[in-house]
Amino acid sequence: MRNRTAATSAARPKASGRLSWISQTVAVAQIGRMISAVTRLRRYESGCVCMYTQVIGIISVTVLRNENDSTPRMAMRLRRVSCSSAGGLPEDSSRPSMIVRVTSPESARVWSILNSNGTTPKMPTSRRPRARKYAASFARKPACDQLARFAMIVTRAWAMLRDHSTRLLRRTGLVTSAWLLIGSAAILPITPVRAVPWEFDGVSRIIAISDVHGAHQAFVETLQAAGVVDAATAWTGGRTHLVIVGDILDRGDESRRSMDLLMRLEGEAAAAGGLVHVVLGNHELMNLVGDLRYVAKGEFAAFAVEESPAMRDAAYARHVRDPARPGAPLTREEFDARFPPGFFAHRAAFSAAGAYGRWLLQKPLVLRINDTLFVHAGLGTALAAMSLPEINGRLRGELIEYVELLTRLASEGQLDPTTDFHAIPALAAAGADPLLQRLLELHGSMIHAPASPLWYRGNAGCGPLIEQDRLVAILLALGSRRAVIGHTPTFRRRVWRRLDDRILLIDAGMLHSHYAGQGAALLLEQSGLSVFYQGAGRAVAVEELAPRSGLLSADLAPEELEAILASGEITGRSSAPAGELLTLRAQGIEVQALFTPASGGRGRFPRVAAYRLDRLLNLAMVPAAVIRALDGRPGTVQHLPQGLITEAERISGKVRIDAWCPLPDQVELMQLFDALIGNRPRTAAEIQHSISSGAVILTGHDAAFGTSPAIPGHLANAGLEPNELWRRRLDSLASGPAREQLLEVLTRRQYEALLARARTMADFALFPEGPRYTRERRGQP
Numbered sequence: 119m120r121n122r123t124a125a126t127s128a129a130r131p132k133a134s135g136r137l138s139w140i141s142q143t144v145a146v147a148q149i150g151r152m153i154s155a156v157t158r159l160r161r162y163e164s165g166c167v168c169m170y171t172q173v174i175g176i177i178s179v180t181v182l183r184n185e186n187d188s189t190p191r192m193a194m195r196l197r198r199v200s201c202s203s204a205g206g207l208p209e210d211s212s213r214p215s216m217i218v219r220v221t222s223p224e225s226a227r228v229w230s231i232l233n234s235n236g237t238t239p240k241m242p243t244s245r246r247p248r249a250r251k252y253a254a255s256f257a258r259k260p261a262c263d264q265l266a267r268f269a270m271i272v273t274r275a276w277a278m279l280r281d282h283s284t285r286l287l288r289r290t291g292l293v294t295s296a297w298l299l300i301g302s303a304a305i306l307p308i309t310p311v312r313a314v315p316w317e318f319d320g321v322s323r324i325i326a327i328s329d330v331h332g333a334h335q336a337f338v339e340t341l342q343a344a345g346v347v348d349a350a351t352a353w354t355g356g357r358t359h360l361v362i363v364g365d366i367l368d369r370g371d372e373s374r375r376s377m378d379l380l381m382r383l384e385g386e387a388a389a390a391g392g393l394v395h396v397v398l399g400n401h402e403l404m405n406l407v408g409d410l411r412y413v414a415k416g417e418f419a420a421f422a423v424e425e426s427p428a429m430r431d432a433a434y435a436r437h438v439r440d441p442a443r444p445g446a447p448l449t450r451e452e453f454d455a456r457f458p459p460g461f462f463a464h465r466a467a468f469s470a471a472g473a474y475g476r477w478l479l480q481k482p483l484v485l486r487i488n489d490t491l492f493v494h495a496g497l498g499t500a501l502a503a504m505s506l507p508e509i510n511g512r513l514r515g516e517l518i519e520y521v522e523l524l525t526r527l528a529s530e531g532q533l534d535p536t537t538d539f540h541a542i543p544a545l546a547a548a549g550a551d552p553l554l555q556r557l558l559e560l561h562g563s564m565i566h567a568p569a570s571p572l573w574y575r576g577n578a579g580c581g582p583l584i585e586q587d588r589l590v591a592i593l594l595a596l597g598s599r600r601a602v603i604g605h606t607p608t609f610r611r612r613v614w615r616r617l618d619d620r621i622l623l624i625d626a627g628m629l630h631s632h633y634a635g636q637g638a639a640l641l642l643e644q645s646g647l648s649v650f651y652q653g654a655g656r657a658v659a660v661e662e663l664a665p666r667s668g669l670l671s672a673d674l675a676p677e678e679l680e681a682i683l684a685s686g687e688i689t690g691r692s693s694a695p696a697g698e699l700l701t702l703r704a705q706g707i708e709v710q711a712l713f714t715p716a717s718g719g720r721g722r723f724p725r726v727a728a729y730r731l732d733r734l735l736n737l738a739m740v741p742a743a744v745i746r747a748l749d750g751r752p753g754t755v756q757h758l759p760q761g762l763i764t765e766a767e768r769i770s771g772k773v774r775i776d777a778w779c780p781l782p783d784q785v786e787l788m789q790l791f792d793a794l795i796g797n798r799p800r801t802a803a804e805i806q807h808s809i810s811s812g813a814v815i816l817t818g819h820d821a822a823f824g825t826s827p828a829i830p831g832h833l834a835n836a837g838l839e840p841n842e843l844w845r846r847r848l849d850s851l852a853s854g855p856a857r858e859q860l861l862e863v864l865t866r867r868q869y870e871a872l873l874a875r876a877r878t879m880a881d882f883a884l885f886p887e888g889p890r891y892t893r894e895r896r897g898q899p
Contacts, residue, residue: 316482316510318393321359324487324642325650326622328363328494328604329399331629332370332414333637336652338379340628340637343650351379353386359487360387363604363624364399364494364572370629371416377474396481398514399494399605400572403565405468406478406521409539415458421467422460429462430454436534457536465535470518470525479518482510483571484596490642491598495605496577496621500569502592513565520560523553568780577621578606579778579811581665581738584787586617587841593620602640606778610673611635613649614663622647622660666738669759669808670815672709676733676742682709683755684744698748700755710760713746715753723863725754728795728819730859731872735847737791739784739816745863762815765805777812784814790840793833794848794875795822825867827874840879848876 325344330337341347346355362380367373384394401412438447448456468475484506485492501509527533532551539561546558564570576585593599604625608614611627611634627635637652640660648657666676674682682704689708690701697714716722725743732740743756763773777784792800797819804818828834840848850856852873860869 314395314480314482316485316506318359318487321357321487322644323355323358324361324490325355325358326361326363326492326602326624326640326642327628327638328602329365329607329625329628330362330370330373330376331365331368331401331632332373332376332417333629334370334372334375334379336628336630336637337376340639340650340652343637343652343654344639344641345650347383351383353383353390353392355387355390355392357391358387359393359395361395361397361485361487361492361602363397363492363602365401365604365625366396366399367405367417368401368412369414369632371414372420373414373417374420374474377477381477395485395487395492396478397485397492397494398478398481398483398572400570402478402481403517403572404539406475406517407539407566408465408524408537413464418458418460418464420460421463424467425460425463430459433457433462433535436531437536440534462535469528470522475521479514479521483513483565484509486596486598488642489597489599491593491596491601493571493601493603495570495572496574496603497571497589497592497596497601498569498574498576499588499592500564500567500574501571502588502595506596509571513563513570516560516563517565520557520563523557523560527553527557568776573605575606575778576780576783577601577603577617578608578623579813580783581779581787582617582736583841583844583847584779584783586620587843589617589620602642607633607635609663609667613638613640613660615647615660616663619662623663624649626651628652665733665736666742669761669811669813670738670741670757672707672757672759674707679709679742679757680744682707683711683742683757684746697753699758702755710758711755712758713748713753713755715748715751723754724819724821724823725756725817727823727860727863727868728816729756730863731795731851732791734851734856734859735791737787739788739791739814740819741815741817756817759808759815761809762806763809764803765807766802768807769802773809775807775809775812777807779813781812781814786838788814788816789833789836790838790844790879791816792822793829793836793838793879794872795819796824796826796828796830796871796875797822798830799832823864823868823872825865825871827871827878829875829878838879845880848880851876 325346327337327340327344338347338351341351341360342349344355346353346358346360348354360383366376366380380394380396387394404410405413434450434453437443437453440447466472468478470476470479483493484497486506491497504512524533528535528537532554533545537545542561543558546554546561565572568574577589589601593601600620600622602622602624604623606623607625607627608623613626614623615621616623622640624638624640626638627633628637630636639650641648641650641657647660649660650657664671664675671679682702686702686704686709688700689703690699692699694712697712700711700713702709702711714725723745726745729740729743732738741757741759743754745752746755747753748755763775767773768775788800788805791797798821800816800818804816806815806817807813808815851860857869860872864872
C-alpha cells in the first residue's frame, strides 16, 4: 500500500501553488482527530498546573521521512507527559497519537517549510507580524490554556480550508500563512519550566553565599575574595560549585545586575567543569507572587528602559476603569509615585513568561551537595515527613502554578500587575471564578507559611534544647549531616557554627547600608570549613556561636557582661518598685541593670541561681545576674535587655512580633524550666518578649527553688515531654562544676530538691502514660 501511494504520487503532475482537495481533506480530518483528543483533556485537576491526572499535553509538528518513501509525511504528536516530582518533564514520555500521510508533492511542499528539527520556520514577509502576534500571545498562556487556544486556532484554520475555494488557496502566501499559523502555535508555546537537579555527590570544593539583597559591588568583591571570578567577573573557579542560598533581590538597587551575572556564570562555570546553583529565598518568592514591600526604587528603575509610555498609559487607564478598585482612582501623579518607572516592566520580567520569572521558577528550595543541605531559611518539623523530591516538587509545583495563574488572570483582566499579594484573599472571596478560588487555595500553600524552608528561623533562633534533636532527625531523613542557611542576619555579622555543628549561619549582612554587615563566602572542602570575607585576602576559620550571643549578652561574651554587672562604674541610678535602676559602664560599654537587695539567710539569691541554671542548661531565657553589694547592702544586679514588651502587651496585639523560634516551643521550654525550679505560676509581667526576635525572656524567680521535691501542681499534669538532650542536661546537674556553682546561691536542701525534680523529669515519672504532649495542646503564656 505504501509503494502504491508513492507511485501514484510520483505520477501526478505538479500544480504549483495548489493543494489538492484530497490532501486537504486527509490533513483536516487528522487535525480534527487531534483537536478532539486535546479538548477532551481536563483543563485543571485538583491543584496541578499540568493536565488531567497531572498530565500535560505537548504538541509538536515535525517533518518525517519514511525510509521506503521519499515523500515527506507530517506527524503530529500529542505527548502525554506525567509531571515529575520536581515539576519537570521526562524526555522519553512522548508517543505518537496519529500520523497524517501527505502524499502529494503540492502539499508536501507546504509542509517542507517546517524544518526537520521542529524549530520555527521562516514565513513570507507580509505575514510575519500577524504570526508573531499569535505566537507572542500564545506563549504567554499557561500550559493548559495554550492547548485550548491551539485547538481554537486549528479550528479556525480548518474552517478556512473548508470554506475557501481552491483558487484562493492557490495563493502561496495565504496557504503558507494558514498552515504556518498552525505550525507556529504547535511548536513555539509550550515550554514547561524544568527543574534543575538538586542533589550532587563527589564535589571537592563548594562556595556558599547568601542574602545579596542588591549589594552588587559587595557581591562581586566577595566572589573575588573566594577566587571564583576575576577582576572582569569571568569565572575562575574551575570545578568549584558556587551556591547562592537565596535572597538576591530586594532592599538594594542593583539586584538585576547580580542576577545577570549569575546567569552568565552558570554557563561559564559549567564549561569549566563547575556549577552555579541558586536556591530560592523568601525574597525571590515575594517578587514572583507580587509581594513587593521590599523592592527598592532602584530595582524598578533598572527595568525602566523596557517600559514604554504607552505601557504606563494603558496601566493607568486600567486602574481608572477598574470596578474592583477600592475608593476613587489615583491621580496620575499619585499613580506614578506608587508605581514608579520600571514597575510594569519589572512585573512582566518576573511573570511566568518573563526572563527572570522563568529562570527563578527552575530553582530548587533545598539543594544537597555531598552531606550538606543548602536552604535559605531553615529546616522545620513541617519537613520531617518529606523527601527532597517532595519538598522541591510539591512546593515548587505550587509556586509555579500560582505564578502561572497570576499571569493568566492578568491576561484575562481579572487581576492587574498592580494587584498586591496580600489583596488576593479579598479578591477571591468576592468572586466565584474557579481560577481565583484555586489561586486562593495556593495562597495558603506551605511555601508561604512560617514553617516554609524559605521563612523558618528556628535553626537560627531556637536554643539547642528545642531545636537540636529534631534537626538531627530531619537531616538524617534527608540523608545529610548539616545545613547551610541564610535569612537571619548573624551575631556580629560573622559566619558561625551552632547546634553541634549541624547548622552553618552565613547571612553576614552583605547590604551594609541596611544591615551594617559584609559579604561572606563559606568554603566547604574535605579538609574542613573556612570563610572568605569581602575584601579579605585569605580564609579564616568558622567559629562556634557562643550561647546567649545577641540580645541577652548586649553583644558581649557572658563573662564580659557578668564583669560589667559585678564591677562596672555606676553612671546612673534611680528608684524602681523592686529596687534601683542602674546604668553601668566599663570600657566604653553601657548596660542597664536592676539592683534588688537580698533578704534572709542562705538561698537568698534566687535570681542568680536561675541565671546560673539557665547557663548550665543553655536555655538563653534568663538575663545575666550577679551578686553585688550596693551601699554596703548585698543584693542581686540583673541585666535589663532593651527592646522588650510584656506578655500582656503581646496579648493586646498593640505590637506585632514575629518569633524566630516558634512561640509554642518557647512556652514548653519555659514550663519545663519552671517544673525544674519548682516555680509558682508566672504573672504576665514576668514573661517578656524581644520585639526584634520574639525571644521569650524570663524574670521574677523570687518564689522559685523551694525545698519540696515534687513538681509544682499547676505543671504536674501539663503533659511536658523533655527530649533526649534535656535528659542529658538534667543528669549533668549532679556533676561537680554544676554542684559548686549552684551551692554558692542555694542551700543544700534547695539543691537536693532541684536534683530530685530533675530525676523525676529525666525518668519520665511525670508521665505514667507515656508522652502525650502535642502541639495542639501546648499552652500559651
